[in-house]
Amino acid sequence: MSDKEQGLLPLAAEQAAILAKCRNAFCHAVIEKFNCMAILHNIKESEALSNTSGVFCAEKRYFTRLSSGVEISVWKDDLTQHKVEAVVNAANEKLQHGGGLAQALSMAGGPQIQRWSDDIIKRYGYVKTGEAVLTPAGNLPFKYIIHAVGPKVPQNPTQKEIGDATPLLYNAITSILQTVLRENITSVAIPALSSGLFNFPRDRCADIIVKAIKTFHDHGGFQGRNLEIHLVNNDEPSVQEMERATRAIFDPPSTSRLYSGAVKDSSQSMTSSTSQSLQFENIILYLKRGAIEDEMVDVLVNTIAPDCKLHQGVISRAILKKAGDEIQNEIYKKKSNTSFYSSKVLYKTKGYNLYCKSVFHTVCAHRSDSKSKEILFNVVLESLKKAAEDYESISFPAIGTGNLDFKKWEVAKIMMDAVAEFAKQNKRKKLDVYFVVFPKDNDMMKAFENEMKKRKGQATSPEVQHRQNYNVATKETTTNEMPSVMFQSATKCNESLREAKGWACNMLQLSGKSTINNNHVIYLGQKEHEFLLTLQAVFDVRIEEFFRSGNGGITITGSPSGVSCAAIEVESMLCKAQNDFARAEERDILYSVVRWSCKEEPWIQTPEISGILEKAFLAGEENHVFKNHKVSLKYELIVDNTGKTSSVKRKCLLDPFQSLNNSFYARNPVTKNYFLEIEGRKASTAFRLSIIKVEKLENIVLKQLFDKNRQRIKCQPKRLYQCVSAQYVDLICRVGFQKEFAPPAEQRHGNGIYFSTSVEGALKLWRNLEHEQYVYIIQAQVLTGNSAIGSPDFILPPSLKGDPLERYDSLSDMGETYVIFSVQQALPEYLVICAKSSSV
Template identity: 65%
Template sequence: MSDIQQIPLVPEQAAILRKCQSSFCHAVQAKFNCMAILHNMEEAGSFGTGHALRADKRYSTKLSSEVEISVWKDDLTRHKVAAVVNAANEKLKHAGGLAQALSYAGGPMIQKYSDDVIKKIGKVKTGEAVFTPAGNLPCELIIHAVGPQVSPKSSQKELDQAAVLLHTAISSILQIVVNQNIPSVAIPALSSGLFNFPRDLCADIIVKAIKQFHEYKGFYGKNVEIHLVNNDEPSVQEMERATRAILDPSSISGSFSGAVQGHSMPSSSSNSLQCGNVTLHLKMGFIEEEEVDVIVNTISKDLGLSQGEISKAISTKAGTKIQDEIYQMKNSTSFSGGDLHVTHGHNLKCKAVYHTALTDRSWKSLHNGVSECLRRAARGYTSISFPAIGTGNLGFQKQDVARIMTEAVAEFGKHNKSKLVVYFVVFPKDKDMLKAFDNEMKSGKVKAKSLEVRNDMTTSFASAAKETTANETPTVEFQSSCGEAQREAKEWTINMLKPSKKRTINNNHVIYLGQKDHEYLLSLQIIFDVHIEEFFRSGNGGITITGSPSDVSCVAIEVEFMLCKAQEDFAQAEERDILYSVVRWSCKDEPWIQRPEISAVLEKAHLAGIENRVFSNHKVSLMHRTVVGNTGRTSAVERTCMFGHFKSLNNSFYARTHVNRDDYFEKDVMKIFNACGLSIVKVEKLENIALKQLFDRNEQRVKEKPKRLYQRVSAQFCDLICRVGFQKEFAPPAEQRYGSGIYFSSTVDGARRLWKEQEHEHEQYIYIIQAQVLTGRTSIGSPDLILPPAMKGDPLDRYDSVSHRAQTWVIFNGQQALPEYLIICDTSTAV
């Protein structure tokens, strides 16, 4: 990895990112291929798109035959109960945290119902609760409860006063449950997110309030299920701790997390250990199904994911992009070739995957590999899952693996200052491995005690479970193999968090937004009380947001992510069509294989060296060129190259490779950039074998040599151009004077004038792409053109391009241009 860029956040900025942290992280990844890690920020209450949790029931007990209370890790917007509780404010404006997430998931009617309540009864006081219909949520009612808000560094007196109000709020919720005959209700850790109430104290008060309500016969003998539901691991653990300690003290000498419930564990299993600030859990399961921040994978020296059962399982679940990312990292100039490679989770239910390549078969290598994963995870994450490393191709004995991995966690826990939850995930059929880990965690080899909570230690344990980083400054950290990408991500973030009552997001992919996207924009407008306007004029489109500065920043980040998703959907469709034009997969007995989207998936898998792909009940073997249907019949699969041999390019069909500028650029080209006052920072060679074949076919048609032309682009489109070629949506000029097409300039200086500096004012670098362009027969352009003009009045015989004074060139077919080099220049030396 290159140098790490960080931004310390003031409280106002941290509050903005708490509301939309998921969309922020996704946008940074999509725009800059960069990983954003938020430090010292609450996980709960994130608004926007994130990984969907599967409902995980951690613990359950009964207060009586009629009342059951249980602890769940789940997404409250999807949790299946009759009513969910919303952490609301007095005005019922659902503009942050959990309230925002529920309002978005439930649709605009949630806010309308809430506004109607305010008009009727006025503000909802702290400690009170009201209910409304649930809109599109999978429940019938939302109970809007107003919990107390405290300052980040609250005094004991402030906490004592707030505790009474929180107890009252829970009682108000339960009273509505009884009055409305609600059979089941989901209650989150009210006030513990944006309202700053301590998580451990919150859990204690909620459980005690439920217990007291029951003891005072508040349920009147009615059957009620109370679910304590949160989507972040620290809150779930606190709820389980409080529920066990207060309602069922006899249970607290057993498993703490409940993560292993439902699995066949050995008797007397010491399946949880506390090692300083690190909590270690043992569980049975599949590593690729883990729902944690980080999943660990073991990878071969050649960085291929087709070797080893763990790698194969992770690759199959994550999709082909995870292998693409690894190879792109390998080809990067900043790649160090070390033993730990970090990628995004893609289709996995995690934020990152740590691919560890052990240096040798020694115990020290295994110990160091585990330690490095822990050290890296502790820098910004709260949970990590390991498989049993080394028992496959490396040939370690299972008891040795258990000892080495457990000791590595214990030693790390002695010095680690932040809280980290670690899972050892054992394949369900591997009873010997499970037993080895279980014995190791019970034995005296590790200097850590099994988690125990006694009645007289409840308070001290709760204090120990607090986040140690609570008083540290919130920061955003950017990680990437490319230093330029990190700096662009940092500058973009600084700009997005600057206070502004009006912000415009320029992106021509606004024209691809669908009905659901526009419904989402409407809900954002209602939730944040902002005005949102879409525009498309003079070939340039985007969205303008107007409102209060903090709300504008929140909505702008959500809009950026939405537009990034639209451009990725567009790029994937283009990628599918390009691949289908040059190579096709087919099967006489299974015609669905020849569909463009299936054919493209199979081709990318083939290029990546993946042996099998599964589609519904069909298994396609790319190695043996067969498909097994749902009836068990095996059929032959064919791969047809349309224009000649089509082979892999670094396990993909495209690649960006750093090159030595002196080796790849003639002196006259260097002079062009120097004459413009540009200092070249980096040069990358862009290759795309699919585009090259299509370009060659067009060159035969045009029958004229291509011209070397230039295009200036934004940072977020560099990789897309390498993937799918030039598109008019990627780099529209300030004015489309010569037609609605793809613009190029014959000079670098002309490219800077064509794409004006103010369009890229927040970027740290100037990005110029050098291309071979088939201009062929050309004519004079005009603004109304969407195709080249016809020659001599024949509509079927058209010019190949239009131009202006041999300086500006416009083509209307992206296959007439082939990207060759990306030249990144330093703006600090630009004239």
């Protein structure tokens, strides 16, 4: 059987209906329990529940509907779980998703996210700043990820650095919106791009993103599509800035912006600004209404007088006003430098505060000049040639209709002739060309429209064929229409696939009762219990928690379909609870061996923040960003939002240690050693098992704590065994043995962490794991020290010699079972995966 066949689970209609109601919870539980991805095929999502686990609810802060029907909203939510069709990822040029939002999406989406991204880079090279590419979303609860590369600025950037980066951020948002339209995406979530690791000021970032959306709308970019744009962040400062920007830009006081001192805001006249298009060879020509200074393209074309003074002429004044005086200064500084001229009629400057990369300033002749038409033709042609060398889009105003006194029909014909000629000469590179007509100039618009109609038959195609994007396959569907789930292991582990598939079959088995065993029910809080009440109402079931004999869980009764839906949601909720518990334990054990501190910023020294910084340090990150601070892990410095710099220290409390494969723990396959073979034969005889895989478990933090306790207890460790469920294997490797992870069928010897002296004994002790597809046995070194006879009533070992401050190190049955009460007394060494005879 192939890996694909092993991971494929066909679904009956009733089962598909269940997953339609709780697909997010199902996918979340699969990845948390088995480190696998669940890809659902031919299952339409239902709106029964709006959240994966019900613990965190998305919060909508703002909503407006534009005149085109496009809906804009601001949300506080986890972007990895937000309910849209596509989510935008803040990517870098190499599409290496190793930090921040990119890492969160990549981890949640599974390893194929990075694989698809690597394929894009391999095929097309790095993604330029300001561009966006598309991949599927893996096992995330939406269809696509749009990877957008925003600009990166230094810490505490100057106004000039922000000004230089601004057009690139505009371009990134435009690229996102163009991708959304091209792929017929109906809803997209956009975060505060570039405001995190890329240092772009949060308030300016919000302003630019919202203005870019409005400009795209005002210029008819949405083409009448029904679209929802969600501005989504999970940190309060970013959410507040987005809310402020959207209210200021979409709900402003009644004001008007002047164009050449006399014309109102173009948005007031843009209700019919939908662009028309025509294709010549590989050149796409768009005709649209708008203000040239608001264009979001690579190049703008401007007409200036021979003396290069930008305050002359309507278009030049508008460009000067928006770009700032620096654009005029650049022209003056370079006017006498012949290298500044790229041709006899074309000057090139930066875009400054415009939304473009460059501006081409052209000099034309008055219509009374005998060569004026030829000059105008050459101006357009030379601009196109120059743009094609380094850029992908260019916008022209209607050149010559002002002081140069050209007839509007003449301008339309000459400019379109130049585009047609360029298309014939240029066979190498594709270029998007925009003719931008001032909104109220209906005569000019009509002249261009008439000229375009005449050329429809001459053009290669009257329909626009968008240039190829860096997309990979956006669907991975089955060859038939039957609903199914495809499981993919993140580690190419067939055992994980079978465990996930078996669990899914159990969850989807229609029954009036389901019992979920998980000791993390003791950590559920008010929100989780409110969610359980919601599940009861939504699915018409009865939910009861239990905790007896050291084992806890939840029982659900009701209609078969309701029970299955509620059980899947509960599994997802409990997975989150156990992960929160593990993260807290992880922070504590890291804090026990290493501390990050800063005299000026004492909040750094808390276990939570110190643990976060240590994990980032071991992962090889150079910087880690908090809300108002950026920590340089490489140089041990912290910079706040005012630019103040302080020293940060990393201190190892025990022995110094370094990263272990970008982490502090690892699982590595090894050959079966002699001892395991002997134990395996014993187990095979009694329980018909076969050892199929052995992994070496390493954790440098647990090792230091174990060695420290070994010095205290002063005894030789025993080699003991524990039998665990598949979902706890990786957690034990991360944070060590916990009593919540592997309670035995009966806790006869105390409420602690149980071990057995043999594999055979472990299988008897944990007989409640018979439903597992495989048997997972962990071999450990355990410090049992002075051991007393156990009792079910013990929550700690009894005192030693009557001294309450001195206690026994462990409890036992004086045979093959030992119970300890501290994670630091046991060190996991090997994982042994065994197949039952029916699974071989």
